[in-house]
Amino acid sequence: xxxxxxxxxxxxxxxxxxxxxxxxxxxxxxxxxxxxxxxxxxxxxxxxxxxxxxxxxxxxxxxxxxxxxxxxxxxxxxxxxxxxxxxxxxxxxxxxxxxxxxxxxxxxxxxxxxxxxxxxxxxxxxxxxxxxxxxxxxxxxxxxxxxxxxxxxxxxxxxxxxxxxxxxxxxxxxxxxxxxxxxxxxxxxxxxxxxxxxxxxxxxxxxxxxxxxxxxxxxxxxxxxxxxxxxxxxxxxxxxxxxxxxxxxxxxxxxxxxxxxxxxxxxxxxxxxxxxxxxxxxxxxxxxxxxxxxxxxxxxxxxxxxxxxxxxxxxxxxxxxxxxxxxxxxxxxxxxxxxxxxxxxxxxxxxxxxxxxxxxxxxxxxxxxxxxxxxxxxxxx
Numbered sequence: 001x002x003x004x005x006x007x008x009x010x011x012x013x014x015x016x017x018x019x020x021x022x023x024x025x026x027x028x029x030x031x032x033x034x035x036x037x038x039x040x041x042x043x044x045x046x047x048x049x050x051x052x053x054x055x056x057x058x059x060x061x062x063x064x065x066x067x068x069x070x071x072x073x074x075x076x077x078x079x080x081x082x083x084x085x086x087x088x089x090x091x092x093x094x095x096x097x098x099x100x101x102x103x104x105x106x107x108x109x110x111x112x113x114x115x116x117x118x119x120x121x122x123x124x125x126x127x128x129x130x131x132x133x134x135x136x137x138x139x140x141x142x143x144x145x146x147x148x149x150x151x152x153x154x155x156x157x158x159x160x161x162x163x164x165x166x167x168x169x170x171x172x173x174x175x176x177x178x179x180x181x182x183x184x185x186x187x188x189x190x191x192x193x194x195x196x197x198x199x200x201x202x203x204x205x206x207x208x209x210x211x212x213x214x215x216x217x218x219x220x221x222x223x224x225x226x227x228x229x230x231x232x233x234x235x236x237x238x239x240x241x242x243x244x245x246x247x248x249x250x251x252x253x254x255x256x257x258x259x260x261x262x263x264x265x266x267x268x269x270x271x272x273x274x275x276x277x278x279x280x281x282x283x284x285x286x287x288x289x290x291x292x293x294x295x296x297x298x299x300x301x302x303x304x305x306x307x308x309x310x311x312x313x314x315x316x317x318x319x320x321x322x323x324x325x326x327x328x329x330x331x332x333x334x335x336x337x338x339x340x341x342x343x344x345x346x347x348x349x350x351x352x353x354x355x356x357x358x359x360x361x362x363x364x365x366x367x368x369x370x371x372x373x374x375x376x377x378x379x380x381x
Contacts, residue, residue, distance in 0.1 A: 002025075002027060002031055002034075002035045003035045003038050003039055003378070004374060005025050005027070005035075006021055006025060006027070006032060006035040006036065006039065007039055007044060007045065007064065007374065009021055009024045009025055010039075010045055010062050010063060010064055011064050011088075011089070011370075014048075014061075014062060014063040014064060015048050015049065015051075015061035015062065015063050016061060016062055016063075017051060017059035017060065017061055017062070018032050018033065018036070018059065018060070018062075019059065021036075021062075036062060042377040042378065042380070043065060043068060043377065044064065044065060044068060044373070044374065044377050045062050045063065045064050045065060046062070046063060046064075046065055047060050047061065047062055048061050048062065048063045049061050064088060064089060065088075066087035066088045066089035066091060067087055067088075068088055068373050068377070069087070069088040069130075069132040069133075069369040069370065069372070069373040070085060070086070070087055070088075070093075070124075070127035070130055070131045070132055070369070071085070071086050071087075071088075071131070071132060071133045071134070071135070071362055071365035071366050071368075071369045072084070072085050072120055072123050072124070072131055072133075072134045072135075072173075072365070073086070073134075073135050073136075073137075073357075073358045073359070073360075073361030073362035073364075073365055074116065074119070074120075074134065074135070074136040074137065074358070074361060075137045075180060075183070075357035075358045075361065076100065076112070076116065076136060076137065076138045076155070076180070077100060077139070077154070077180070077207070078100060078139075078154040078155065078207055079099065079100055079101075079207070080097055080098070080099060080100055080354075081097070081098050081099070081100050081115065081116065081119060082096075082097050082354060082355070082357065082358050083095070083096045083097070083098075083119050083120075083123060083358065084096070084123075084358045084359075084361075084362060085123040085124075085126055085127060085131075086362045086365075086366065087127075088366065088369060088370060088373065090362065090363075090366055092362070093126050093127070094123050094126045095358075096119060096122070096123065097354075098115070098119060100112065100115070108156065108157045109155075109157045109158055109160065109163045109166070109167075110166075112155075113163075113166055113167050113170050114170070116136075116167065116170070116171075117170040117171060120134065120171055120172065121172070124172055129172070131172055131173040132173060132365075132368075132369040132372055132373060133173060133174060133176070133365040133366075133368045133369040133372065134171055134173050134174065134175040134176070134365065135175070135176045135177075135178060135183070135361040135362070135364045135365040135368075136167075136175055136176070136177050136178070136361065137177075137178050137179065137180035137182075137183040137184075137357045137358075137360065137361050138152060138155060138158070138177060138178075138179070138180055139151075139152045139153075139154050139155060139179070139180055139208060139210070140152025140155070140158070140159075140179065141179060141224065141225050141226045141229070142164065142177045142178070142179070142225060146161045146162075147161060147162050147163065147164045147165040148160055148161050148162065148163050148164060149163070149164065149177075151226070151229060151231075151232075153208075153245045153246045154207055154208055164177055174368075176364065176365070176368065178360075178361070178364065179210070179212070179225065179228070180204075180210070180357045181202060181204045181210035181211060181212040181228060181357075182212040182219055182221065182228065182360070183212070183356075183357045183360030183361050183364065184202050184204060184212055184317060184350075184352075184356035184357045184360055185200075185201070185202035185212025185213065185214050185219060185315075185360065186212070186214075186219055186360035186363050186364060187352055187355070187356040187357060187358070187359035187360030187361075187363065188200070188202050188214075188315050188350060188352065188356060188360075189214055189217070189219075189360075189363075190359065190360070190363040191352060191359050191363075192315070192350055192351055192352045192356065192359075193313065193315050193348050193350065193351065194214060194313065194315060197214070197312050197313050198214075198215075198216055198217055198312060199214065199215050199216070199309065199310070199311045199312050199313075200214050200311050200312055200313035200314065200315060201213050201214070201228075201305055201309060201311050201313075201314050201315070202214075202314075202315045202317060202350070202356070203230070203298075203301075203302065203305070203314060203315070203316055203317070203318075203321060204316075204317045204318035204321055205253065205254065205298065205316065205317075205318045205319070205320040205321035206254065206255055206318035206319035206320055206321070207254060207255050207256075207319065208231060208246070208250055208254055209230060209231045209247070209249055209250045209253055209254050209301075209318075210228060210229065210230065210231060211228035211229075211230045211305065212228055213227055213228050213309065215309070229247075230247075230249060230301055230304075230305070231246060231247030231248075231249055231250035231254075232247040232248065232249070232250075233247070233248065233249040233301060233304060234248050234249075235248050235249040235252060235253070235297060235300060235301065249297070249301055252297050253294060253297035253298055253301065254320075255272075255273035255319060255320060256273075257294070257297070258273040258276050258277075258290060258291075258294050258320065259271050259272065259273055259276065261290045261293045261294070262276045262286065262287060262290040265286050265289055265290055266286055267279075267284075267286045267287060267290065273319065273320060273324075274319075274323075276290050276291065277291065277320070277323075277324045277327055277328075280327050281326070281327055288327075291324075291327055291328060291331075292331060294320070294328065295328055295331035295332050295335060296335060298321075298328070298332050299331075299332050299335035299336045299339060300335075300339070302314055302332065302336050302344075302347070303336055303339040303340060306336070306340050306344065306345060307340075310345075311345050312345055312346070313345055313346045313347075313348065314345055314346070314347045314348075315348055315349070315350050316329070316332075316347065316348070316349050316350065317349070317350040317352070317353075317356055321349070321350075322349055322350055322353060325349040329347065329349060332347060333347050
């Protein structure tokens, strides 16, 4: 459809003139004029001024009407809910972070669904209630048939059948549930280090461990949506039966794994992963040894990723992968290089920080919202 092709180029290039649209789409100038007239009539684009200067007449410029659709992106973790509202141009209008655990300590699905509903209601006010699409990122794998999450031990109770259906009923617009690390990979593809990279992996290391995979520029989910669940790689010496709920690699290389290693090595007092990394920065030899153990676990996991996927780039994120990079990254690179006979890919730290999942959710929701808004406008015309 000519109108859709023109609309997409206005979105990508705008403010843009008729001659520019003709060059970008390959359509004739009369066809461009007809498409613009139709798009203006249904309220999807508008004239936003003229380009002056140079020889000849000034050119009228066109842009999309970003307020015709709104998207909410949500990142739901054990500690925090991060949320954002964006218009169809991708401009973020509202950003909000709240604790996942309620003031009364409630953590079950009912309490979290209520909290998510109130967050969405608050964000929707800025869009006058006209939310088109909601995308929610969570740990684990969304079992669409049974409407529950699987492999998500950090969200207790979300493996109950029907829990995601209850969430959908509470929200004011269609909601898509995606794996949070898959969304982080899409955030990197759209806004971060993965932009323009054909094959890359986003590896998050924090409370848990996960990976999002982009191959040929597209997210790779696998047959059951579980591609990238590297927490279950058979690493470490733990009994697989004892780590079935959270995975063998996660048991040794996540935040709790770092804490356990520091305790085994003799670190005393209240220990958190943050304290271990802070102490390593300050020169504490026990903490430095715990971080060295972590670098070894991460490098071995990444060597498996390289052997299977041969990516151009690996992006590290999460509380450890991102915030601990200054004491971790060099050792991971060196060890990975020694394990990969054809040479290691680039290993970098995400610049998106805690926003990677939310940005990926918005990018995913915007694709859906633009389709819905365009189809609705054409139908109502």
